Amino acid sequence: MRRINWIHTNDDWTLDVSFADGEVRRYDVRPLLQSEAFKDLEDVAIFKTARNGGYFVAWDNDADLSADTLYLEGIPVTPAIESS
Structure with a gap:
């Protein structure tokens, strides 16, 4: 079973979820x-109580929602590339 490090609720009813293996999925x-x-x-106010x-x-x-569902059905989030 996967472990969640942190979550972030977005205004478009998506969740960004960071997992213990370093993967971030939306x-x-x-x-x-x-x-x-x-x-x-x-109600976005209730959604934000995640x-x-x-x-x-x-x-x-x-x-x-289980961590496994969030991982398996989530889309990988690619970190923004910083320009030098």
Whole structure:
């Protein structure tokens, strides 16, 4: 099971998630907003309550996503290249 180092909520209902192996992935929560468990997250204020549970991300409305789901379904984020 993968471990989450940190998460960042974005205004477009995506999560940037850093994993213990150094990988950073972006997960789009929007497709889940139509399901009952995630419906409350349509309110960006509730979406922004996401917290790192180590092996999952959870929200104040009791919705959660496993680290494995976030990793496997997330898109790798390439760090910005700094110009010299």
